[in-house]
Amino acid sequence: MNKVDEFIAAVTRRMPPEEREEVARELETHILDSAEAIAASRKTSVNEDVILEAISRMGSPEKLARMYPSIRKWKLEGIVDGGICARCGTCAVICPNNILTFNGRPELTEECLRNGHGMCFEVCPRVSSGKYQIGIRENFREEILYGRGTARGQDGGVVTSFLRYLMENDRIDGAIVVGHEKWKPVSLVVQSTDDLEATSGSKYSISTLEALKTASELGLESVAVVALPCQINGLRKLQYFPYLAKHDPELGRSGRPVKLPEIRYLIGLFCTEKFEYTDLREALMDEGIDISEVKKFDIRRGKMVVHLDGGERTIELSRIGLCDGCRLCRDFDAELADVSIGSAGSPDGYSTVIIRTDRGAEIREALDLLEGADREAIERLRKLKLKRFRREIEKRRENGDYISFYWTSDHPGVSERADGTYFIRIRAHPAGWYSPDRIMDIVQVAEKYGARIKITNRGSYELHGINGFDVEDAVNELNSAGLLTGSEGPLVRATLACPGKENCGTGIIDTEEICTAIEERFRERPAPYKFKIAVSGCPNKCMRPQIHDIGVVGVEFPVTSEDLCNGCGRCEEVCKVEAVSVRGETSYTSYDLCVGCGKCIKSCPHSAREVKDKGYVLYIGGKAGRELREGLSMRIDDPGEILDCIDAVLDVYGSCADKPQRERLAATMKRLGENEFMSEVMMVLNQKK
Numbered sequence: 088m089n090k091v092d093e094f095i096a097a098v099t100r101r102m103p104p105e106e107r108e109e110v111a112r113e114l115e116t117h118i119l120d121s122a123e124a125i126a127a128s129r130k131t132s133v134n135e136d137v138i139l140e141a142i143s144r145m146g147s148p149e150k151l152a153r154m155y156p157s158i159r160k161w162k163l164e165g166i167v168d169g170g171i172c173a174r175c176g177t178c179a180v181i182c183p184n185n186i187l188t189f190n191g192r193p194e195l196t197e198e199c200l201r202n203g204h205g206m207c208f209e210v211c212p213r214v215s216s217g218k219y220q221i222g223i224r225e226n227f228r229e230e231i232l233y234g235r236g237t238a239r240g241q242d243g244g245v246v247t248s249f250l251r252y253l254m255e256n257d258r259i260d261g262a263i264v265v266g267h268e269k270w271k272p273v274s275l276v277v278q279s280t281d282d283l284e285a286t287s288g289s290k291y292s293i294s295t296l297e298a299l300k301t302a303s304e305l306g307l308e309s310v311a312v313v314a315l316p317c318q319i320n321g322l323r324k325l326q327y328f329p330y331l332a333k334h335d336p337e338l339g340r341s342g343r344p345v346k347l348p349e350i351r352y353l354i355g356l357f358c359t360e361k362f363e364y365t366d367l368r369e370a371l372m373d374e375g376i377d378i379s380e381v382k383k384f385d386i387r388r389g390k391m392v393v394h395l396d397g398g399e400r401t402i403e404l405s406r407i408g409l410c411d412g413c414r415l416c417r418d419f420d421a422e423l424a425d426v427s428i429g430s431a432g433s434p435d436g437y438s439t440v441i442i443r444t445d446r447g448a449e450i451r452e453a454l455d456l457l458e459g460a461d462r463e464a465i466e467r468l469r470k471l472k473l474k475r476f477r478r479e480i481e482k483r484r485e486n487g488d489y490i491s492f493y494w495t496s497d498h499p500g501v502s503e504r505a506d507g508t509y510f511i512r513i514r515a516h517p518a519g520w521y522s523p524d525r526i527m528d529i530v531q532v533a534e535k536y537g538a539r540i541k542i543t544n545r546g547s548y549e550l551h552g553i554n555g556f557d558v559e560d561a562v563n564e565l566n567s568a569g570l571l572t573g574s575e576g577p578l579v580r581a582t583l584a585c586p587g588k589e590n591c592g593t594g595i596i597d598t599e600e601i602c603t604a605i606e607e608r609f610r611e612r613p614a615p616y617k618f619k620i621a622v623s624g625c626p627n628k629c630m631r632p633q634i635h636d637i638g639v640v641g642v643e644f645p646v647t648s649e650d651l652c653n654g655c656g657r658c659e660e661v662c663k664v665e666a667v668s669v670r671g672e673t674s675y676t677s678y679d680l681c682v683g684c685g686k687c688i689k690s691c692p693h694s695a696r697e698v699k700d701k702g703y704v705l706y707i708g709g710k711a712g713r714e715l716r717e718g719l720s721m722r723i724d725d726p727g728e729i730l731d732c733i734d735a736v737l738d739v740y741g742s743c744a745d746k747p748q749r750e751r752l753a754a755t756m757k758r759l760g761e762n763e764f765m766s767e768v769m770m771v772l773n774q775k776k
Contacts, residue, residue: 094142234438259311274297
């Protein structure tokens with residue numbers, strides 16, 4: 088690839104195919120025209136140096152890319168036409184104006200007033216996975232078992248048995264499953280246990296989630312959804328939409344969002360790939376197989392096993408068209424599901440069951456599960472899928488094809504910059520202290536990936552300008568060096584603190600100790616919006632604790648030992664708030680004015696000023712930014728009480744905030760009433776004692 092091609096590829100790499108071709112032609116013409124003009128002015132011929140100068144005059148590729156207005160009529164066209172679409176169907180389900188259809192792939196049926204700049208784009212799992220933010224809210228785990236059910240179905244009927252249990256025990260009103268018409272997958276609503284067995288069996292072709300809308304029309308309020316990993320990802324993004332998109336669901340022309348039932352259980356299926364239905368049917372026809380006579384499909388060692396009444400037939404998978412988006416999928420076992428189910432890792436006639444949430448654990452009540460699933464078999468398929476993903480990414484990188492880098496949101500602290508590159512935020516160490524070795528680790532990663540380093544106002548380090556291809560490797564290298572990425576999004580951010588008494592002459596408390604305790608208990612804890620904590624070692628409040636969601640200030644109030652005081656007046660001189668006065672040979676303190684800085688105690692040359700009362704002032708509900716608000720203050724004596732109070736505030740905030748990513752703690756307290764909010768906090772504290 089020559090320099091012109093390299094420059095054009097860098098400018099157009101994030102554009103959809105049809106836009107990329109048009110812009111590439113225009114750029115090439117412009118570069119060559121400019122090179123000829125430069126050569127003519129110097130009375131020389133066009134050579135490589137002249138071309139390089141012409142390119143340099145055009146500016147950086149990132150800046151140039153922003154100058155080209157998109158010609159797309161739908162924002163998701165880059166995903167769909169670029170072969171990145173997972174074909175999960177989530178976008179078609181949530182369109183509030185019903186102008187998206189799904190016939191093997193999503194398509195607009197009429198012009199979108201937003202050009203697709205709406206919910207369809209925001210829930211797409213190939214735009215971003217949202218995996219980290221979803222994960223800290225679901226608190227995923229991984230418990231791998233295997234078993235078989237009592238219902239008839241593929242690989243022991245585990246899925247069917249679990250759905251039957253949920254229906255019989257009124258946990259759900261119905262289930263969204265994939266049925267088939269001559270093995271062409273169709274989305275079905277199942278409302279009775281008698282209909283469940285008719286839907287069992289692997290389909291392996293592209294399916295839709297349209298039955299979610301049908302379920303709502305039928306009046307179902309809660310459902311379980313059986314789906315593939317990509318569909319599970321899309322539905323999880325739908326569940327946590329306000330946290331990820333930072334606003335409420337999109338309103339349609341009717342003034343209402345699309346109405347869907349509550350998705351109470353997400354049951355994921357193991358999946359290596361999906362196939363084009365027409366290719367599958369034609370491959371069967373070539374083998375003289377009538378698709379309507381097929382009883383079951385399996386995939387084994389690169390072959391599709393077709394079960395018929397007369398036995399089995401096999402077809403090479405290479406003969407069947409693979410969905411393009413599957414090559415970019417990293418998820419074999421539906422990592423975001425409540426429970427994942429598949430045959431890999433289990434004996435014939437059984438299914439492997441991976442429990443990830445408390446709701447998923449309810450499958451234990453439906454059937455007996457056994458220890459001893461073959462974890463290595465599952466891991467092999469995970470690695471196989473990841474290997475295919477990386478191979479496809481490298482191929483696209485070499486060809487300059489469009490890539491969405493959706494997987495970067497799998498990791499904490501990663502966000503896209505305005506120029507299309509990424510920054511990685513490293514969660515600040517407690518009180519902002521770093522060893523030289525850790526700083527060198529940061530510098531080495533920055534140098535390796537060509538990043539600039541920024542230090543945030545909360546003591547975090549950020550690496551800026553990292554190529555999307557390198558984000559995951561950079562995060563892993565930082566983590567391996569003991570540097571945790573994070574402190575980005577709606578969660579408890581890194582705690583800000585001053586040097587404290589161990590390092591500052593005015594400090595009263597050990598701020599690093601308090602910060603460490605806060606970090607250990609609340610690090611990356613999810614919240615409705617960003618939640619900031621600051622610790623100041625004394626009432627000087629250098630860290631502005633009063634305008635944080637939670638602020639901690641160390642205080643100590645003096646008392647005069649009359650036997651030692653001789654009225655020298657040193658304490659009066661150093662007091663910044665004029666709370667000390669000397670009468671005769673004794674100094675006195677006005678506690679109405681005293682802020683508890685302890686300066687007079689440290690300054691007394693006769694040790695006549697002693698500590699009367701020592702502890703903390705806790706501020707709750709402060710806020711800076713567009714609206715400045717000082718938090719409520721309360722006295723606390725024990726550092727353990729600080730942690731318990733923060734815990735209670737987060738609990739109440741989490742249950743009362745009604746606008747995730749839009750309502751800070753201060754706004755929630757104002758809306759409910761500060762007294763009412765604090766009454767709830769005190770109630771939670773009392774319950775935990």
